[in-house]
Amino acid sequence: MRLKTKLFGTLYEFKDLNDVMAKANEEKSGDKLAGIAAATVSEMTAAKEVLSNITLADLRNNPAVPYEDDEVTRIIQDGVNEKIYNELKNFTVAEFREWILSHETTGADLRRASRGITSEMVAAVTKLMSNLDLIYGASKIKITAHCNTTIGEDGVLAFRLQPNHTTDDVDGIRLSLFEGLSYGAGDAVLGLNPVYDTVEPVSNVLRMFHEIKEKFEIPTQTCVLAHVTTQMDAIKQGAPADLIFQSIAGSEKGNTAFGLNASVLSEARDLMLKEGTCEGPNVMYFETGQGSELSSEAHHGVDQLTMEARCYGFAKKYKPYIVNTVVGFIGPEYLYDSKQVIRAGLEDHFMGKLTGISMGVDACYTNHMKADQNDIENLSVLLTAAGCNYFMSIPHGDDIMLNYQCTGYHEVPSLRETLNRKPIREFEIWLEKMGIYENGKLSKRAGDASIFIK
C-alpha cells in the first residue's frame, strides 16, 4: 500500500489506512471533534488520491476495527461471498468508482457486487464520489424487500408515517395517523417513537395501530420504535407487530452502548418470524446516523462515514425490510450545517444501496444546527432523484416529541407529484378506494383526517 503522495510540491504522508480514510472524507465537524480530519482541503485531496490507488483487497485485509476485537467486523467479513470478492479484489478504489458509474455496469451487477464487498470498500468509494456521483450511482441500484407489501420498486416513493406525541396519548396519535393517511403517507410503515419505553404503553400503541390497520384494511406495516428488548417482551405478551425496530452502531462497543449485540438481534428476528403479524420474510427495521459511535466513545479512532457504512454491513445480516439514517438528528458537533447534512444524507443513502439494503433517509435537522426546512426540502428532492426507498413524514415537519424537524405530510404528495413517483402499489389502490387519491393524485378530500372519524 502506498500511503503517501505529492501534490503541488508538497509531500503528504499518512500513518495507516484508517488515517487515509479519515482524511479523505468531505468535511464533517464530527471528524474534527474526533481529531482525525484533514487539516486542509489540500490534505483532504491528497488523501483521496492515496485512497484512489488502494485496492479492494487492501481494504478487506485492513478492516477499520480488527476482526478479533469486534463482532461487527466479524459479521461483515464472514458475510462476504468469496467468489464475487475474488472477481473484484484487484480493483483500486478509483477503478471501483468508475466501474460503478459505467454504463456497462447494471443495477443487477451492483447488487451482485454488494455480496462480495466489505463496508470499508463501500465507505472508501463513497469518499471519492461527488454528490451527483452518489445520486447517479444509487439511482442504478434497486433494492426491494417484502413485509406485508413490497418496498423499493421502480418509480415508487414510500413514507413512514410518524405520528409521535409528547405523552403517547392514543387519541393524539390517532388523529396524527389519520391526517398522515389522508395525505397518502404510511405505505412504508406506521411507526411511532414512544416516550415511554415500557411494555404496556408500547403494546397499547401496537394494538391501536393494528386495529386501525384491520378496520380500514390498510396494506402496510406497523411498528413501535421502543428498545428491541421492550418490543420483544410486548410481542411475547401478545402485542401485534409487523416490524421490530432497533438503532444500531458500526462497532460492537457502539452496540453495547445501545444495549444490544448480534445475538439479541437474531433472537428478535426469530421471534418476529414466529410471532409477528406480518407475511415477511423481511421483518426488521433499523436506524443509524453518522457520529453515534463517536458520541458513545466507540469509534476506535475511525471516521464517522466508515463507521456508518459498517452499520449497513451489520444490518444486512438481518435481512431488514427498511433501514434509515437519521441524518441530521445528532447535532452540529457531528454535522455542522446544511452542507454537511446534505452530503451525509447522499452518502448514507448511496452506501446503504451499495451494501444491498432497502434504504430510506430521515432528512432532518435540529434547532442548534445551521439548517432550516428549505435545506431538508432540497435534500429530499435530491434523494428522491437518487431512488431513495422512503422518507419520514410528520405534521408540518415538526416532531413535537423528538424536538427536531424533518419531512412533513405535505412533502408526501409534493415529492411524488414533482418527481413522478407513486406510493407502494397496494397502498395506492387503497388510497383510491378511500377517496384520498383520484386518478393517481390527491383528491379534493385529501388532507381531511376526519374522513376516518365519521
Place this chain on the structure above:
Amino acid sequence: MISEDRIKGIIENVLREMGSGEISTDLRTREATVSDDDIVDFGATDLRKQLLVPNSANEEAYLKLKETTPARLGIWRAGPRYMTQTQLRFRADHASAQDAVFNSVSEEFIKEWGILEVSSKCKDKDEFLTRPDLGRQINDETAEILRKNCVNKPKVQIVIVEGLSSTAIEVNARDTFESLTQGLKGHGIEGGTPFFIRNGRVPSMDSVSEVLQPEVTVALVGERPGLATSESLSCYIAYKASTSIPESARTVVSNIHQMGTPSVEAGAHIADIVVKILEQKTSGIDLK
C-alpha cells in the same frame, strides 16, 4: 376599535374564502383601518384550536381530537403544499428557536442581575456548538476568579449555565433562582455565591464544583429549544459533584417555562429536592 373577537372572525372568514379560492377585496380596505394595538400577533394563535380544513367530514371530532395533541394538525393545503399562514408560523417558531441558540445572553442582563460572569473554555458560540468537550471545562484563570470571588465549600452552590437557549436564561433563570433561594432560606440553608457560565454545558457544573467544593450543586441550564417553546430551562442537581460522577447521579427538573412548570413554582420544587439530597447525601437515581 375592532375587538379581538371581531378580528378573529374576520380572519376566519378570510381563511374560509381562501379555501374556496376567493379573496374578499373587502378585507384589504378593512386592513388599512386597523391600528397597531389591534394587529393580531401571528405567533400567538393557539394552534390546538385552529382548524383550517374547509367543510371537514367531522369538524367537531377533529377539534376535539386536536385538543389532545400539540402537533400541527388540521392545517389544510395549497395543492399539495402548506398554507401560507401555517408555513409562516412554522418559520416564526423556528426563528425563535434559532435566536435562542445562536444569540448569547446579553451582558446587560447579567450586570443588571448583579451576579459574577465567567466562561467555559469555549471562546465563542461557534466553538461552543462544535466542541462539547470544551463547553464542559473551565481554564485555570477562571478557577482562580471563582476562588477569589466565591464562598468556598458552601452548602449549596447555584450556577446559571447558558446551555443551548439564551432565551430560557433571560426569561426564566432569574425567577427560578429567586424562588429557589427563598425556598432554601425557608429551610435555613444559605447558598454560596451565584455566578453565570457563558457557553457552558451541563457538566461545567462539575468543573466549577471541583474548585468550590459545595455539598450540593444546582445548575440552571438553557435547554435545546424545540418549536413549541424556546424558553425552556432545565435544572440539574448533584451531590458532591465532580468530573468523575456519572450522568445518573444528576437529579433533573426539566421543562421550566410558562407552559410547563412556571419558574416560581419550579424554584420552590427544586428547593425541596435540595433539602432531600442534603438529608440523604445522594442524588440522581439513588435519591428516594
